[in-house]
Amino acid sequence: MKILVIGATGTIGSAIYNTLKNEYDNVFGAHRNSKSYPIDITDKKSIKALFEKLPKIDAVINAAGTASWKPLSELTEEDYYIGIRSKLMGQVNLVHVAKEYINDNASITLTTGILAEHYEPNAVGLSLVNGALHSFVHAASKELDRGIRLNVVAPGAIAGDFPEDQKFAGYYPVHITDVVDSYKQLFNNNNTGTICKKY
Numbered sequence: 001m002k003i004l005v006i007g008a009t010g011t012i013g014s015a016i017y018n019t020l021k022n023e024y025d026n027v028f029g030a031h032r033n034s035k036s037y038p039i040d041i042t043d044k045k046s047i048k049a050l051f052e053k054l055p056k057i058d059a060v061i062n063a064a065g066t067a068s069w070k071p072l073s074e075l076t077e078e079d080y081y082i083g084i085r086s087k088l089m090g091q092v093n094l095v096h097v098a099k100e101y102i103n104d105n106a107s108i109t110l111t112t113g114i115l116a117e118h119y120e121p122n123a124v125g126l127s128l129v130n131g132a133l134h135s136f137v138h139a140a141s142k143e144l145d146r147g148i149r150l151n152v153v154a155p156g157a158i159a160g161d162f163p164e165d166q167k168f169a170g171y172y173p174v175h176i177t178d179v180v181d182s183y184k185q186l187f188n189n190n191n192t193g194t195i196c197k198k199y
């Protein structure tokens, strides 16, 4: 089993990468500033370059992508495009490129978050792209061939990154180990088109 984790130095990505590294022989950790496996998900050529370099992958997990944090009254059109280019189209383009390189029956798991359906101040830019990604995964998963599966994990705030005793978007933070388990379940089961909500 060959696994690619993108965003492998981030809060969520590093936990996924370090957990899987201990359990599987071939786990590749990629991120923007990586010397070994660099990737910029906002640049389709960079996504392709990484897949050209890697062996055929069985599970792709993405935990990279950003968007603008601002109140609605301050959000400019360009602010929206930050999230659209990074977290939304970065992950959409990843699916388009990955499906051409990965093995039959491989799995792709994206990352969104609680803000797809719950309100938090200053997070309109995140809510926009998270919601769009859920619609994308729902529809695109039905058109993937060769048994390729597409799912998404939508975590609440991660405890530690966010104070454990405070609510975020109406929910208490979640433990990173539970979130990592969701990514593991999604590449080990047969689900596709699933939005795995962890909050």
Ligand SMILES: NC(=O)c1ccc[n+]([C@@H]2O[C@H](COP(=O)([O-])OP(=O)(O)OC[C@H]3O[C@@H](n4cnc5c(N)ncnc54)[C@H](OP(=O)(O)O)[C@@H]3O)[C@@H](O)[C@H]2O)c1
Pocket (backbone or CB within 6 Å): 006, 007, 008, 009, 010, 011, 012, 013, 030, 031, 032, 033, 034, 039, 040, 041, 042, 063, 064, 065, 066, 086, 087, 090, 111, 112, 113, 114, 154, 155, 156, 157, 158, 161, 162
């Ligand atoms: N943290 C939370 O509480 C939380 C909760 C719910 C959802 N989420 C979502 O989960 C995702 C990851 O969040 P996080 O907090 O773990 O992020 P993070 O700590 O900021 O880490 C981001 C990771 O992604 C990489 N990265 C950033 N931009 C990239 C790009 N354009 N191309 C490739 N790699 C890139 C970074 O690499 P470099 O270090 O090389 O820049 C780093 O490895 C985000 O979409 C976030 O909205 C986070």
